[in-house]
Amino acid sequence: MAAPSETGRAARWRWGLLDTLVVIYALVPVLWIASLSFKTPATIADGRFIPREWTLDNYRTIFDTSQFVRSLINSIGIALIATAIAVLLGMLAAYAVARLNFPGKGTLVGASLLIAMFPQVSLVSPLFEIERSIGLFDTWPGLILPYITFSLPLAIYTLSAFFRQVPWDLEKAAKMDGATQGQAFRRVIAPLAAPGVVTTAILVFIFCWNDFLFAISLTSTERSRTVPVALSFFTGDTQFEDPTGSISAAAVVITIPIILFVLFLQRRIVSGLTAGAVKG
């Protein structure tokens, strides 16, 4: 009797230790940034983990400048709109990919994979030229469009995997019960694919939120500059002073929406949503 519980306890300890290591490894840089953001300019380079003097000045500074607040609004707006459109289009495309056999399906899937693999940096200059000539440069749509393009393949892939899990009989049953194709999709299929939609939304949102490459190349003013770019434009009060404190504070601030977004949607990721649909 004693032996199994002994080994069980040992295994728990081993796993606990391993988990702790992973968590520490992942969180130390984040905590370091958080710690930096609370330090005063004088102590910022002292190399201590716990700040000697706590201050909220860094946060006050970034929120005092209209630049940061404005870019925060840009980021939230652009990421939300791009996510909504990409997920909606992705749902429709993924549903078709998962359910239908249409001519050119292989080509379509292949093409979307190609887009996902294409080095984005090589597209920056052409996009810059195109957007400038059609007046999209330095606008929200100017960023939303490339974000949708590059997140759609991801959305289609993730979502079609989820759609494939929804038993086809359910759709047939809905049609027999008097639903149109659209009603069957909205009332039966989409709710069952909800975990997939949420997962995809999170991934796409994070992609848009974190993007620096397009944001720095396709914007020039506060009108559409997003936070990662605004961060890079931070300067110290004098040319001899590093803006480390304010950058850290801004980094902490821009992590918060992501955390909120994931926490908010995570509750909707309920695994095994299709349980009980078919068979006994």
Add this chain to the structure above:
Amino acid sequence: MAEIVLDKVSKVFADGTVAVREIDLTIADGEFIILVGPSGCGKSTTLNMIAGLEDISSGKLLIDGQVVNDLAPRDRDIAMVFQSYALYPNMTVRENLAFPLKLAKMDKAQIKEKVERAAEILELTGLLDRKPANLSGGQRQRVAMGRAIVRNPKAFLMDEPLSNLDAKLRVQMRTQLSRLQRNLGTTTVYVTHDQTEAMTLGDRVAVMRAGEIQQVGPPQELYDEPVNLFVAGFIGSPAMNFLLATPDGDSVQTMIGKVPIARARREAIGDDNVILGIRPEHLMDPALVDERVVRTGLTFEADVDLVESLGSDKFAYLPMEGERAQARELEELAADAGGADLPSVGNQLVARLPAESAVTEGERARFWLDPEKVHLFDPTTGRRF
């Protein structure tokens, strides 16, 4: 309530496979008809075409005299029960039952009343607020039925609705289903590969093979007068025994001896080899038959390899040596049953004997055959003489 007519209905898939070939079938109002056949015979495709889930390649489908080929499933007013039940897992039982009514834009009070009545009929009242995941297989099956009956459709289509239940529950549900259909009087098309279900449930049974209907008729007619080898071999359990028979004078010579054949039938078969079919219950124990009767038939001796006792009956297996009866239909049946599993196609006979028979395993025993009861088939066309 509706009459369903299939007029030369065919289904050709995009890759050129013909799943259903010019089926003609008239299903009367209120009739319970069974489509039965081995897997891949086109029975489910036929059902899906009636449902509107599958396009009709050619031919006409009429419901209540109206051609419905191009109507969407929702406009045909037909309910369907799926093999997988296809319950909506995100909805409670009540919402599942109410779904078709909600789509029909019925008012709330009426929906509530109808759902509760359907739940009562199917004994689901206590389960209305559960999700499908928290139901047993039998309960899920009943919810699926409930969703079909709740809106009084013109017809029910059922695609092997009982095949996911365990054996005992299946028999129970079978009788319930039979009663339910009789009480509601709704036209029902029922697809199954289980010939027992076909025999017990249907007013009429249509046996399908390779996209064609072989024979349609009341179950007893199919059993007593199968039109060909396929129907003969498919209907009945254990299956009919088939023996190679060589015409010889006024009888046919088989592995078990000479079977006398009445003159009219003898003339019909000509001089080529035929296939002799014997139902297991027509191989009898002579000790249990009147002696004077025994003299009129064929008595033969055989080794009994195995005896299965069911309590009410005994199945005796008699291994046979010699040339087998061969025909395409028999091979197909054997393939469907999983190779040599179909005893009558292999080298053995099956006899169904009453429980009081003294036949024992591993011993030689005598059997008696009434020549009037045998069937004769043409091995090339498969047709019955």
